[in-house]
Amino acid sequence: MTVLITGATGFVGQALLKELAQRDEEVIVVSGKPRIARSSPSMIWRTLPNYEAIDWLPLLDGVSTIYHLAWSSLPQSSNSDPVGDALDNIVGSLRLIEAANKKGGVRFVFTSSGGTVYGPLSTLPAPEIHRTRPTCAYGVSKLTVEKYLDFYHDLYGFNAVSLRISNPYGPGQSTGRNFGAIATFASLVLDDKPINIYGDGSVVRDYLYISDLVRAIVAAGSVQSQSRVINVGSGAGHSLNDVIDVIRSLTGRSIKVNYLPPRRFDVPISVLDVSRAEVELGWTPIVSFADGIEATLQALSGWSDKRA
Template sequence: MGSHLVERLVHEGRPVRVFDLPGAAAKRLAAVKAKVELIEGDFQQAREVAAAVEGCEAVFHLIGTTVPSTSNRDPAYDTETNLLATLRLLEACVRAKVKQVVFSSSGGTVYGVAERLPIPETHPTEPRTSYGIVKLAIEKNLELFRHLHGLDYTALRIGNAYGPRLPVGGEQGAVGAFLKCLKHGEPIPLWGEGSAVRDYVYVEDVARAFRAALGQRSAHRVFNIGTGRGTSLRELIALMEHATGRKAAVESRSGRAADVPENVLDTALARQHLGWTPQVSLEDGLARTWKWVEASPEV
């Protein structure tokens, strides 16, 4: 997601510094690399993080070391590499007099099982994964740092983001993983009955939300970022078949304990206070993503 945000900020003429792992950003930022300051380093190294935020007015925090479906395998690692590392980032931001942190939280995991749909920001938070627990803990610490140090923040609870340049394969991101299977003629792994409903939001819409959060002065600091449209996995596969012109083979697998039946986000607050609404339909977004998948030799 970060590369799409960087491109948007660069096109506005804003000075941008990017902190990423060595070699990780080079290809994703190819279109704007010459116009950004790129610092390569390790998020776990406090000194490197402190140097990266020095002189910045705002920090967009999109770094993460785990994914929802696997985070429960090692919650200690998740906590150490995400929560503790973020606390060191916030401490560095206070020392550097950063004005605002915009954090990539998770609307798909912090709420747990939905009591009602669509899910508003006031919904109870009962995460089923270490990933969601850590995201929620970071939100709480952002509020603590605002109270203690005056460090302002916005937390975006993002739905199921998809689109070009997002991770493909593995156990994160159904859209990318499924389209990769279609490209190579492989069966699509389907956990459970395929009835799990998710809120799929296109990556460029997410980048617009991050930009809208920059400098926002609303009393609200936590916003859902999704479409308000729920799509089951089987419906998603049917839409992909239409977008690609290919017939999908499905390989059924046992349901995963951490998965929730439905997750659809209420984005009224973002519309009201950030002036943000999603612009790319799922059908259009899938077509754009498929075009990228087809053209990418590494996928």
């Protein structure tokens, strides 16, 4: 069995690669960045910096599953260049989808965004049938790729699933991109630096530990689910102030927080209903909020457990 993964050098991609390396599967990695030094030597690595020029069909020879993670923008920066976001991500994804459809016999797993495609929620937790109203270009592009996958399914029977993922976190997440509250806050606290929060800290998100997410992605690639859209999250909400409280409790440190004016695109609360994933993928999250934060802290330099 051969799988292909895009976006393998990102936080989720590296965790997925680690899991796939432990399985009896050939992995083709298509990335715009050089090979990760610690990646398995059995992996076939294709460094292709220009996604627009990729001839996908030869790369898909023998491939049975595609995990499409590659994405060039972030929610907070996408509104500054919606055209570039669309060209890079919608058009780039569509080229891969078109090639996979021509090849046939491929399971296509797309990592969408449960945190951005729904927009302001009227139902908590949000089921997959909830209205979609993205408030940033990132969410609009993710939703557009979902719609193209629906289009190819309806027209050609294309075998695809979009995973609407909440807010992943855990060891290995970058702390330098101002993306990922738990890893960023943990790093700042360990460096004795202040935390900047937009708003009063009451914004609630559904935080999902990375190992739980990887299990869901792999399950989606191997299980033929009936639904084309599936939420993947913890099913529980925690505020930014909750994150700080847990870090404070685990580290025993005094934490300086600067509360800044809120951002317009930040929805006040985002929590996902994951019952469909439980039924169709046989998946459920395992790692608790506090345990996940502790594991994230332990992976960062400067950590010491002050509770001992």
